[in-house]
Amino acid sequence: MKIIPICFIVPILLLTACTKGSNNIKNENDILGLNWYSEKDIVKHKMQDYDLKSESEEVGAAGEKQTLLEYSGVTLYDRPCDLTLCFTSLGLIGVNYHDANGQYQEWIEQITSVYGEPTETSEYGVERMATWENDPLGTGTSIYVFYQENDVQISFFTDETGSEMA
Secondary structure (H helix, E strand, C coil), X not given: CCHHHHXXXXXXXXXXXXXXXXXXXXXXXXXXXXXXXXXXXXXXXXXXCCEEEEEEEEECCCCEEEEEEEEEEEEECCEEEEEEEEEECCEXXXXXXXXXXXXXXXXXXXXXXXXXXXXXXXXXXXXXXXXXCCCECEXXXXXEEEEECCEEEEEEEECCCCCCEC
């Protein structure tokens, strides 16, 4: 008799695990199925179907050396965007979509429908920003939506603590 309840419990647990996994797959699509902290060459290989516009190096706001890969022909939620991938000594830490059509409120609504309400919003003159700092794509991740002069940037970032300083 005790075997029958186990037969019912195991499939329920498997279905629950599969449901949780499918939420993660949806989130991975937002970062093009790339893995945080991947090396630049691995990411370039995975991105070979997109047009690499430029590769550059700069010093980030915290003083760390960054490599930026800029792509065109990318979409986020079926909208065309340009893309900038940000690498530090840790690997891939940022995925930044750029929409030159400037539909800030529509992007806020879209990201909110997937990740819930932003943890913070702010406005400085014509510039606006919404932030999701509740680990939306796993521990140590954040999402930012910026509006500046008709350009919207949607950024997915992971923790960059430990990046090499320039």
